[in-house]
Amino acid sequence: MPSSLRLPGAPFVARRGDALYLEDCRLSDLAHEYGTPLYVYSRSAMRASLAEYADALAGRRHLVCYAMKANSSLAVLQTFAQAGCGFDIVSGGELERVLAIGVEGARIVFSGVGKTRAEMRRALEIGVRCFNVESEAELEVLSEVAQQCGRIAPVSLRVNPDVDAGTHPYISTGLKGNKFGIAHDRALAAYRRATELPSLRVAGIDCHIGSQITELSPYLDALDRLLDLVEAIEQAGIPVHHVDVGGGLGISYKDETPPPAGELVRRVLERMDARGHGERELVMEPGRSLVGNAGVLLTEALYLKPGEQKNFCIVDAAMNDLMRPAMYEAWMDIVACEQRHGLPQSYDVVGPVCESGDWLGRDRLLSVQAGDMLAVLSAGAYGMAMASNYNTRPRAAEVMVEGDRHWLIRERETHADLFRHEHLLPR
Template sequence: MKLPGHPDVAYRDGQLHLDDLPLRELAARFGTPLYAYSRRAMLAALAPYQRALAGREHLICYAMKANSNLAVLQTFAQAGCGFDIVSGGELERVLAAGGDARKVVFSGLGKTRAEMARALEAGVRCFNVESEPELEVLAEVARAHGTRAPVSLRVNPDVDAKTHPYISTGLKGNKFGVAHDRALHAYRRAAELPGLEVVGIDCHIGSQITESDPYLDAIDRVLDLVEAIESQGLRLHHLDLGGGLGITYTDEAPPAADALIARMLERIDARGHGHREIVLEPGRSLVGNAGVLLTEVLYLKSGEAKNFCVVDAAMNDLMRPAMYEATMAIVPATLRDAAPSTYDVVGPICESGDWLGRDRALAVQAGDLLAVLSAGAYGMSMASNYNSRGRAAEVLVDGDQAWLIRDREDPRALFAGEHLPPAR
């Protein structure tokens, strides 16, 4: 029995499998809490992007903030992807995983001089610049290193992505990008600076977007700017249309990636811009439904107003419910022939905000395993050591094989870099 929206997660003989492996076997082998990712599912999610762009000059840059494990990066690098990064640390991860710096676009609105210098040294493909002051600093850093920095300005089109306000990035009130009405001025300035080479234009309006219209509205706004910029004698080689396509967590129905891209390309071609290279930056849609978080039921606790299913995973392992009030499916790893009860699924952390799911109907006992679905994106990448909890282990699954791709964090590792002053 397959689960809607999760093609690589299915029950067989009452046991929940990821690819061809029972999740209870992964838990027995690697312990819990445990993140498990399907390589097969990641590549299947990438395929419609590749199909839709076949025959066109393009680059798919995986937005690695969604999940930055080296094995995940290696999977996409070997599939021909580039990477969308937002920090110097992410650049080092790309290089460590065998990624090509020439396929890296460096986004983010707070790049430091040191990060700029390292990215120039590595030879990144493009800097997505997010403010006019950043243009000046990047030009200065590039001149000091005797080179020119390839730049694309991230334009804020003031388009409502109709998503959670914390992950909406294309409105006037958001901190990202150059305001639409300042973009032409900023491009003129970029062209004047000797340390810069203008190569494209960038737009990213948010994350977990489940409708097509916001993308099409943003494209029209961006193409208006392209035409105004090129009327000034500048030439833009590529259109970076960002990412942000949503996934199915519970009942969401985002457009298929290839269908969405077909509509976007149709709009671009109709306006006479089909000759330009297309850059896309998908993240969540490539890894979100490829991952699960496994956790053990510790206690079933009855309260006056609520029943609580206390598990060994917590908000430090999975921040999305506490931060965004996100709803993620939670299912038992083994089906029981028993009537379900309603529980809030909560962790051990000393916060009332430490919950993974509310009002869930579950037939479980202490010692059972639960799987939080759609946990491949913004799970481990946002994990912390709050309450001095070691971060979970991670495994990569491919068919009937599994590899440990991150060790479980030992408590001693939590303070290995800390130092006591001399005793008084």
């Protein structure tokens, strides 16, 4: 076998000779078999990322709940469910996806600032493990719905600790100016109100400060503020059974150096032990760190368009397939599936959508010709989950690989699929 060169930020992607592989599957072969745009995921990478959390938590009371908003494809959920994962959901639709793969309610926590009454009823019906309540108004409504259903709703109040996670403002969730959670200085009063309301049972406390976090200090600062509250709440006679520290651990897209998941867990447990909370159950909600580096987006170069100021490589994937660059100006590595040895040129890699914001990468050195396949790396999180049909474009297909095996896990949409549920007006 040719020597293998692993790419930084994507540990299960390797170049063998001139060809790019995910596990033992040649990516250009998958592109030709299934067409492009195409998402491809490594099952082994997902399992390895989850194992980092599970191994570090061994021997402690815990539950790792995958934050499925990062990637909610059924086969991805199935992979984590089979490994014993719980699930963090933020909508009724996500709840139905988890139920579709046979997960019990006791392994589901329900987050989100805008839960509807119908979503609450459905979650109560299936016995959801906990509602992460995000406002005092939500407490009142949940109590009313639970009473109507004849159920007791277990609640954990999501506290906004006013901690800066140092991430993109669109994915920061723990500051006073964010819409998430109950203000730190209102938390004790909210817990007292929860104990007064009928059909509610206090289960724990919750916090989530953002996404793509690359330092430990924001987690530990938020944890200290959370434990301060736990102590005050229990002094008021209200037991707190679990502490949920959320997720948000970043991955390496380019040159970021986030701490390993095991190091994050170790430091969190050390802080809990030092403050006398070592026996308390710990809940964590990782998302991106479980799937981000497990996926790639394959796309075909359609045209090379030289210009006076820019050269453009126009590909068949677009912002509707991968929103992160357009929405967050996110940098994602783009490499050729079959390496050419000509002199590379600088290209903006752009898609066919009618928007100047439709780009996947700017100023990329590529040796490429029309018809070549390119891979956008680290595309497993917030890729397919955020995909749309803008410009009436069918969404991509998805494939899962393990070793040298591969499976189609989502068929490519057809044009007929796009207007299947629409109706013409009567003549």
